[in-house]
Amino acid sequence: MPVYFLSHGGGPWPYVEGMRQQFAKTEREFRALPERPPAKPKAVLMVTGHWEADEFTVSSAEYPPMEYDYYGFPAHTYHIKYPAPGSPQLASRVKTLLSNAGFSAKEDSGRGFDHGTFVPLALMYPNADMPVVMLSLKSGYDPQEHIRAGQALQPLRDEGVLIIGSGLTYHNMRGFGRDESTPIAEAFENYLNNAIEQGDTKVRKRAGIRSEPIPNRRCRRQPSQGLI
Structure with a gap:
């Protein structure tokens, strides 16, 4: 399986009139992505930039809830559902791989799908018919630690798991729209x-x-x- 990094766009944009038109090219690209892997993934591991923890933490809920981690959007965007199942088995596998690489990894059975997860996946896999597990970033953003974590997770690619990094390369909402x-x-x-x-x-x-x-x-x- 390949590994993707996706810039997921602003908030729940596919569900907001005007924003969806603004991101029309992004939507086309997301919808075309499932054609690229050699086969349909058995599961998705989403490394989400909207989840930080003191240690690498993996979601382990069998049926993850939703996390509406945005503000000021229309009321209906706080009722969006992406009913993909989780996978406690994959979560355990991710934790084991990270632990074997020397990390003190944890599981979180209450973590839900944030918009960096459900926005791209709702466009890529609208049927929500494959397990989705999320992995946090580690607070401090040490580049070497994150590179090592990525290397530790490489075996998943040969096990049919599609690994996706979701976020933005640069994120500064306080400076949004400012020339500086x-x-x-x-x-x-x-x-x-x-x-x-x-x-x-x-x-x-x-x-x-x-x-x-x-x-x-x-x-x-x-x-x-x-x-x-």
């Missing part, structure tokens, strides 16, 4: 593109680990700390 945010976002985007386009795995890994932050005193987080 643009050069910072572009600088980080250019750095990131340069890093992931490196053909040599070792070079790409080194490029993905920044030792110096991109200055941004107005941002709640330093954008070089991770993909959120």
